[in-house]
Amino acid sequence: MEKSPLRFVWHYIKIFKWSVLLISLCVMTRQAANTIEPYFLAKIYNTVAERQNADYWAEIILYASLLAVISFAALLISESAMFIVARFLPKIKTMVIRDVFEDVNRQSMSYFANEMTGNISHKVNILANNTTDLIQQGFEVIHMLGRMTATIAVLSWVSGYYTAFIALWISIIAAISCKLGKIRHRWGKETGQLSSAANAVVVDAISNYSEIKSFANFKFEKVNLLKSLRILRKAETTEKKVMGWIRITQQLISLLSLVAFIFFSIYLLKAEKIDTTQFIFVNTVFLNISYLAFQMSWVYNNLSRMFGNISSALDTLAIEPEITDKPNAEELKVRSAAIRFENVVFGYQSRDKLFKCLNIEIKPKEKIGLVGLSGSGKSTFIKLISRYYDVNAGSITINRHDIRDIKQDALHKIIATIPQDVCLFNRTLLENIRYGDTEATDKQVIDAAKKAYADVFIKEFANGYSTKVGDRGIILSGGERQRIAIARAILKKAPILIFDEATSALDSQSEIHIQKSLKNLMKGKTVLAIAHRLSTLREMDRILVFNKGEIVESGSHEELLAKKGLYAKLYNMQVAGFMGTDK
Known part of the structure; x- marks a missing residue:
């Protein structure tokens, strides 16, 4: 994704370049007509005023007819451009959303850990809306530039004196507009960032409404939101005041320009440098162009605001993913998987290294249990296998293939995960289970649900x-959500299964049924299971005990109990808790 706002918008304009060119031609045709129209009006006024010709009514009718034909033709041509705009602008908007969605989904886990989902969603909408608005505003710029160019050409043709006047006038307008535009851009960007922050607070609160209710903290969240809104309100108020002063400045410049032009034209008429028809014509034209100059300045300011909004959105969305596929990354398809950690060093950002030199080998179809206190490294261990994060040093291999040499999609296809906190889409149960295999039939989905x-x-x-x-x-x-997750994993048929407290939310009766289904599911697969209920790990071939990023014990359930180490201590503490004894 392009990081520059101009390049970002230009990318989509190039896709529809012929439509843009056709619209531009239509707009330019209309502007040429608009420039000619005052000439015929001036001829009509002058003919009526002088009445020198006996057949002056015929001249008036001729000029009026030509004016009507030119105006009608120009109207048809220019308005037909709106149908072209109506066709391709919605396409651009959907393409922007599609492309941003694709780029955001290529981001690593750390990106979503640092950015609020509400803020990301808000920035996507800002980017899509402002991109299409900016392109549409661009046609207004073409419209104004065309009219301005044609008017300058006509005024210069009438008298060379007007060329010098217009050159000086445009220089002054451009300098002031540029300065005012920078001010508007700065405030527009700041307001956009604060608006996204306030929106993120709202989304965050709505997403966690159950916690708000359970802790009776609505007032706290309301105060939190009001703080963000107060900052946003101050910024928007200041921006509106700035815009007010900008508008007053532009209006004053336009008025002074018109007065100066009229007096200049009176001087040229008195000096017989122009005739009456030209006097009426040039003043009518400049009356439009003086307003147009103000409008161009205003459009420039709007463009600056849009660029500010797009720039703010791209600051969040146009981020290079931390984890990317190599150009020659391979597709890995395996039926059974051996996993190996070799001298792995890893630590989260701004934290000390969790794994300092981790070495472990997991055989194909081996069932491994992961045990340890919170923060000991269990969840990080399985996240590294899925390559949600890259190791700082060392390597992780699957069947001797470094996972950094494998396409991420291919890697994730051979791993099925049943998380502790199951995320379901706001879709039907059938669609949520089918997510494990989007091409599965209804019968296959239902069979997976029965097994789970x-x-x-x-x-x-x-x-x-x-x-x-x-x-x-x-x-x-x-418990029901986790059974849906288990059904997904059954449907996926991946050679590597990861269970992160897969039965933690189930009642005892449900757990018995699920344990039976998991036994069938785990057959012939490499299994990694995190469990706090240590009794659920009895069927594991090997249990790895983590402590502060190190594997301090390894063995079967019985072997680890016999060692009377950390595992035995954790197990006895849990048994004592279940029995209601106090040690």
């Missing part, structure tokens, strides 16, 4: 599999 014991509660809904789950699956319980 999700079919039982799905049938209880009036609309069954056609039931919409609401925002993030709000109508489902935590």
Whole structure:
């Protein structure tokens, strides 16, 4: 994605260059007609005033007829351009959203950790709307420049004196407009950033409304929002005041320009440098152009604001992804997967290194349990396998292929993840399960749901599999959402399975059913399972015990209990908790 606002917009203009060119020709034709029209009006006024010819009515009718024909033809040509605009501008808007959506989805996990989703969404809308508005405003610029050029040419043709006057006048207008435009651009960019920040606060609060209700913190969130809105209001108020002074300045310049031009024309008429018809003509033309100059300045300021908004949006959206595919990245297709960490060093930004020299090898079809206190490195371990983050040093390989040499999409296709916090789309249950394999048939989706014991509660809904789950699956319980996630993983048929507390939200009865389905699901696959319920790890081939980024113990459930180390301590603490004893 282009980072420069001008290049960004130009990218889409080039795609529709023939439409833009045709519209420009239509607009220029209209402006040529608008410049000629005052000449015929001047001829009519002069003929009426002088009445020197006995057949002056015929002349008046001729001039009026020519004026009508030219005006009507120009109107048809210029207005037809609107149909072209109506066709391609919506296309540009959808293309911008599509392209930004694609670029944002290439970002790494750290990008979404640092940016609020509400702010990202708001910036996408700002970028799409301001891009199309700027292009449409560009046609106004063409319209004005065409009219200005034609008018200058006509005035220069009438008298060379007007050439010097117009040159001086344009220089003054351009200098002032440029200065005012920079002021408008600065305030427009700042207001856009504050508007996005306020919108992000609103989205963040709405996304977490259940927490707000449970903690009875509506007033706190309201105060938090009002702080952002107060800052935004001050910025917008200042911007409006600045715009008011800009408008007054431009209006005053336009008025003074018109007065100066009229007196200059009176001087030329008195000196017999121009005749009466030319006097009427040039003053009528300049009356339009003096207003046009003001309008051009105003359009320039609007363009500056739009560029400011686009620039602000691109500052957030046009970020190079931290993790990218190599040009020669390969497609990896495997039926069984061996995973190896070799001298891996990793730490999150602004934190100390978590893994300092991690070495571990996981055999194909081996079932590995991951245990440890919070912050010990379990979740980071599985995130690195999925390449949500890149290691600082060392390598992670799957079947001896460095994951940095594999296309990210190909890597993610061979990994199925059942997270602790399941994210569901506001779509039907059928669509949410089918997300594991978008080409799966309804029968395959239902079979996967049955294996995950999700079919039982799905049938209880009036609309069954056609039931919409609401925002993030709000109508489902935590256990039901996880069974949907398990059904997805079953449907995906990936050789690597990652369970992040996959049964943590299930009641005891549901867990029994799910454990049975997971046993069938795990057959013939490489499995990595994080669990706080240590009893769920009995079936693992090996358990890795993490402590402060190191694997301090490794072995089966029985072997680790016999060692009486950290695992045994955690297990006994958990058993004591379940039994209600206090040690």
